[in-house]
Amino acid sequence: MSTAAGYTGRFAPSPTGPLHFGSLLAALASYLDARALKGRWLIRIEDLDPPREQPGASDLILRTLDHFGLHWDGEVVYQSQRLELYAELLQRLIDQGLAYRCRCSRSDLKLRDALYSYDGHCRIHPPDAEAQCAIRALCSEQTVTFEDLIQDRQIWQHEDGRDDFIIFRRDGLFAYQLAVVADDHAQGVTRVIRGSDLLDETFRQLQLQQHLAYPTPEYGHIPILLNKLGQKLSKQNLAPALNTDKAVKQLWEALHLLGQNPTPSLQRASNRELLDWAVTHWQRDHIPRTLAIRSSGS
Numbered sequence: 001m002s003t004a005a006g007y008t009g010r011f012a013p014s015p016t017g018p019l020h021f022g023s024l025l026a027a028l029a030s031y032l033d034a035r036a037l038k039g040r041w042l043i044r045i046e047d048l049d050p051p052r053e054q055p056g057a058s059d060l061i062l063r064t065l066d067h068f069g070l071h072w073d074g075e076v077v078y079q080s081q082r083l084e085l086y087a088e089l090l091q092r093l094i095d096q097g098l099a100y101r102c103r104c105s106r107s108d109l110k111l112r113d114a115l116y117s118y119d120g121h122c123r124i125h126p127p128d129a130e131a132q133c134a135i136r137a138l139c140s141e142q143t144v145t146f147e148d149l150i151q152d153r154q155i156w157q158h159e160d161g162r163d164d165f166i167i168f169r170r171d172g173l174f175a176y177q178l179a180v181v182a183d184d185h186a187q188g189v190t191r192v193i194r195g196s197d198l199l200d201e202t203f204r205q206l207q208l209q210q211h212l213a214y215p216t217p218e219y220g221h222i223p224i225l226l227n228k229l230g231q232k233l234s235k236q237n238l239a240p241a242l243n244t245d246k247a248v249k250q251l252w253e254a255l256h257l258l259g260q261n262p263t264p265s266l267q268r269a270s271n272r273e274l275l276d277w278a279v280t281h282w283q284r285d286h287i288p289r290t291l292a293i294r295s296s297g298s
Contacts, residue, residue, distance in 0.1 A: 006039075006188075006190060007034060007037045007038070007039025007040065007190055007191060008034075008039060008040045008041075008042065008187065008188045008189050008190050008191070009030050009031075009033060009034035009039055009040070009041050009042070009189065009190075009191050009192070009193060010030065010041065010042040010043070010044055010184070010187065010189050010192065011026065011027045011030045011031070011041070011042075011043055011044075011065075011070075011072075012043075012044040012045070012046050012180070012183075013027075013045065013046065013061050014045075014046045014047070014049070014052070014053070015045055015046075015047050015053045015054060015057035015058040015061060016049075016052045016053055016054060016057065017054050017057055017241075018057065018060050018061070018064065018241035018242065019060075019061055019064045019065070019241065019242050020240060020241060020242060021225065021240075021242065021250065021253075021254070022195070022224060022225045023242075024068070024242055024250060024251075024254050025195075025222065025225060025254050025257060025258065026193070026194055026195050026222060027065065027070055028070065028251065028254050028255070028258070028278075029193050029220075029222050029258055029287065030192075030193040030194065031070050032275075032278050032279055032282045033191065033193050033220070033282065033284055034191075035279045035282075036279050036280075036282035039190075039191075040073045040074070041072055041073055042072055042073060042074060042077070042187055042189070043062070043065070043072040043076045043077075044076070044077045044078075044079065044183055044187070045058050045061070045076060045077070045078045045079065046079050046176070046179065046180070047078055047079055047080045048079050048080065048173060048174055048175075048176070048179055049173060050173075058078070062076065064242055064244060067244045067247060068242070068244075068247050068250075068251060068271060069247075069251075069271035069272055069274075069275050070275075077183065077187065079174075079179050079183065082179070082182070082183065082186075083174065085182055085186065086174045086178055086179055086182055087174075089178060089182055089212065090135060090167065090168055090174070090178065092212070093135075093137060093167070093211060093212075094135065096211075097138075098137060098138050098211045099135050099136060099137045099138065099167060100122065100123060100126065100135070100136055100138070100164075101122065101126065101127055101131070101133040101134075101135060101136075102118075102121075102122035102127070102133055102134050102135070102136045102164075102166070103122060103127040103131045103132065103133045103134075103170075104118065104119075104121055104122055105170075108121075117162065118136075118162055118164060119162060120162050120164065122136070123136075123138075123164060132170055133170060134166045134168060134169050134170045135166070135167055135168035136164040136165060136166055136167065137164060137165055137166075137167045137177070137178075137204075137207065137208060137211065138164055138207075138211075139158040139159075139163040139164050139165065139204075139207055140158055140207065140210075142157075142158060143155060143156070143157045143158075144156045144157075144158065144203050144206055144207070146202065146203075146206060146216075146219065148199070148202075148219055148220060148221055149191075149193075149218055149219065149220030149284060150196075150220040150221055150222060150284070150287050150289060151196065151199065151220075151221050151289055152289075154199065154202070154203075156200075156203040158203075158207075165177060165204050167208070176201070177201065177204050177205060177208060178208065180205060181205050181208040181209055181212065181214065184205075184217060185209075185212070185214045185215075189217050190217050190218065191217055191218040191219075191220070192217050192218070192219050192220070193220045193221075193222065194219075194220075194221060194222070195221060195222055195223075195224045196221040196222060196223055196224050197224045198221065199221045202219050202221075220284065220287075222258065222287055223287075223288055223289060223290055225257070247271055248267060248268075248269060248270070248271060248274055249267060251271065251274050251275070251278075252266055252267050252274065255274075255278055258286070258287050259283070259286035259287050259288050260278060260281065260282065260283065260286060261286070262274070262277070262278070
């Protein structure tokens with residue numbers, strides 16, 4: 001695998017709880033892809049949703065990454081400290097007619113028989129000036145495609161109005177889409193390796209990058225893990241926290257699931273030895289596309 005000039009990757013967890021094995025899989029894939037190509041690897045804490053965040057989770061996440069040997073470059077960026085940038089971009093999109101106010105709630109959509117999916121109402125019928133509103137970004141009527149580094153070509157046909165998405169919430173919080181696009185650009189991120197549960201979000205981010213005249217990073221989406229019930233392994237589904245006493249065992253298992261074929265003898269290596277081996281032998285094209293069921297409790 002040749003060196004990618006100017007490569008910058010990132011891992012961007014939300015502090016809603018401790019890292020679990022699914023988080024480790026995404027962090028490890030992102031880390032190895034960056035290190036194998038002699039690139040930078042950044043950490044960004046996406047702390048924009050205080051009601052869902054757990055006190056101390058940010059520090060715990062950083063300590064866990066450090067314990068597993070996933071050391072990052074530069075300072076950690078916290079989205080909660082970047083609200084002025086998001087506000088500036090939000091106003092820019094509104095001023096350019098690329099975003100608009102929307103007062104629709106789920107109950108409104110239900111009354112209009114919209115099946116809880118946005119129906120483009122406020123694009124045609126602007127709300128009163130005094131109404132409490134979210135802000136939606138316009139989606140163009142066009143077919144959007146991109147070449148995913150793991151999942152191959154992805155295609156999405158936008159529907160007029162119905163695919164307009166929220167970038168500022170009615171409760172006064174900036175939405176994920178605007179913040180992630182702003183920060184990836186500001187940090188010079190050139191490649192994003194993350195879970196396939198975010199694959200659809202990529203199309204919205206491509207739209208915002210087009211609106212803001214930002215360059216588009218490369219994207220690669222690894223398969224997400226499922227629990228025994230077929231649910232995504234996540235904090236919401238009570239995925240257990242990583243066990244720092246079994247760091248090597250969990251790193252080895254993650255490498256195996258990523259298709260890297262670590263030898264059994266590496267289960268007796270140190271964190272550093274295992275990661276050094278993984279960087280040297282990293283093969284992104286060996287990552288499977290399909291979901292995996294994880295039954296192990298380690």
